[in-house]
Amino acid sequence: MAIGLEQETPLSADDFLDGVFKRNPVFVQVLGMCPVLAVSNTAINALAMGLATSFVLLMSNLVVSLIRGVVPKQVRIVTFILVIATFVTIVDYLIQAISLDLHKALGAFISLIVVNCLILGRAEAFASQNGVARSMLDALGMGCGFTLALLCLGGVREVLGAGSLFGARLFGDAYQEWVVMMLPPGGFFALAAWLLLINWFAQRKHQALESTT
Amino acid sequence: MNDESLWSIFTNACLINNFVLAYFLGICPFLGVSAKLNTAVRMGAAVTFVMLVSSMAAFGIQSVLVIVDAPYLKLISFIAVIASTVQLVEMFIKKTSPVLFRSLGIFLPLITTNCAILAVALFQTNKGYGFTQSVVYAFGAGVGFTLALVLMAGLREKLELAETPEIVKGTAITLILAGLLSICFMGFAGLFS
Numbered sequence: 001m002a003i004g005l006e007q008e009t010p011l012s013a014d015d016f017l018d019g020v021f022k023r024n025p026v027f028v029q030v031l032g033m034c035p036v037l038a039v040s041n042t043a044i045n046a047l048a049m050g051l052a053t054s055f056v057l058l059m060s061n062l063v064v065s066l067i068r069g070v071v072p073k074q075v076r077i078v079t080f081i082l083v084i085a086t087f088v089t090i091v092d093y094l095i096q097a098i099s100l101d102l103h104k105a106l107g108a109f110i111s112l113i114v115v116n117c118l119i120l121g122r123a124e125a126f127a128s129q130n131g132v133a134r135s136m137l138d139a140l141g142m143g144c145g146f147t148l149a150l151l152c153l154g155g156v157r158e159v160l161g162a163g164s165l166f167g168a169r170l171f172g173d174a175y176q177e178w179v180v181m182m183l184p185p186g187g188f189f190a191l192a193a194w195l196l197l198i199n200w201f202a203q204r205k206h207q208a209l210e211s212t213t
Numbered sequence: 214m215n216d217e218s219l220w221s222i223f224t225n226a227c228l229i230n231n232f233v234l235a236y237f238l239g240i241c242p243f244l245g246v247s248a249k250l251n252t253a254v255r256m257g258a259a260v261t262f263v264m265l266v267s268s269m270a271a272f273g274i275q276s277v278l279v280i281v282d283a284p285y286l287k288l289i290s291f292i293a294v295i296a297s298t299v300q301l302v303e304m305f306i307k308k309t310s311p312v313l314f315r316s317l318g319i320f321l322p323l324i325t326t327n328c329a330i331l332a333v334a335l336f337q338t339n340k341g342y343g344f345t346q347s348v349v350y351a352f353g354a355g356v357g358f359t360l361a362l363v364l365m366a367g368l369r370e371k372l373e374l375a376e377t378p379e380i381v382k383g384t385a386i387t388l389i390l391a392g393l394l395s396i397c398f399m400g401f402a403g404l405f406s
Contacts, residue, residue, distance in 0.1 A: 111331070115327065180396075
């Protein structure tokens with residue numbers, strides 16, 4: 001889009017809601033899978049990861065949107081990545097300051113937020129072409145959608161794999177834990193199960209539409 | 214300095230802690246490029262090459278950063294090096310093999326945001342590997358990535374002929390397959406005890 005001709009589209013709630021539901025980064029667009037699968041073994045890890053990613057997304061969308069007229073087209077990707085890397089470094093030190101245990105649990109995956117395709121994707125596809133306010137709204141929506149999806153996965157995996165949610169035990173001692181859900185394969189299976197559920201709903205809606213017409 | 218033997222580093226990166234199936238790194242290309250066996254092999258080779266180059270570069274940068282005492286620049290400088298390596302590889306492939314360039318398509322620039330590559334650079338620094346150890350680690354990770362990609366592509370080519378219900382088509386069935394592969398790879402955990 002040519003910078004001079006750019007028209008400011010009015011703000012709408014759709015920018016936000018699209019990110020949460022219709023274009024949910026994890027369940028619909030299947031972006032940013034690595035952290036989704038790797039740190040969703042407990043609900044608390046999932047929440048922390050979701051919030052950290054949302055923060056980076058928000059700040060990078062803000063900066064990218066501000067500098068979008070200045071950056072030459074050829075070096076834009078590198079510029080975006082450097083912007084993102086700066087904020088990830090900030091988040092890394094922030095989490096270290098807040099809770100050392102959490103920092104240890106998330107490990108290298110905090111640094112790896114840099115290479116989350118979702119963030120670069122939003123910078124390139126949305127923030128580099130839209131105004132500051134819309135970009136922020138988009139980042140908030142995508143961040144919420146991402147956090148929600150992580151919580152869905154983390155919740156299921158923790159309940160099944162450890163019999164607890166946010167560290168609080170849910171079942172009696174007789175509960176046999178599904179250890180596999182806490183291990184890597186569990187991540188794949190939990191995400192597959194959620195996708196199946198969503199596919200099933202989409203299919204039912206489709207059939208209902210067809211039968212009415 | 215870490216004194217792990219080179220062979221144990223290699224098997225560790227390649228099989229026991231396979232980057233894709235145990236650490237969930239590089240899932241995007243793993244799901245995206247694993248539909249055809251042919252493309253999978255080439256993608257694996259490209260990733261392995263970028264891993265090797267960026268691992269050596271990362272080792273150099275880390276040594277410099279230790280001297281100038283600026284650990285907070287680690288992430289930024291690593292990612293900058295990786296981005297330029299990918300650019301280099303892209304230009305090289307475009308010049309030497311336009312066919313390969315077309316078949317890799319969008320996934321070549323996306324190697325930049327392949328978490329596996331940055332992860333190799335970060336892990337080798339965290340583990341305190343020396344230069345040879347780092348290179349072997351990067352090579353093992355690349356081979357492991359290629360192995361997972363090729364296995365997956367083989368499975369998906371067979372899957373196209375199978376009768377799958379409408380509801381599981383697409384990403385869902387691929388994830389279930391990945392989960393099963395991941396369980397298989399857990400078997401390697403007993404290799405070193």
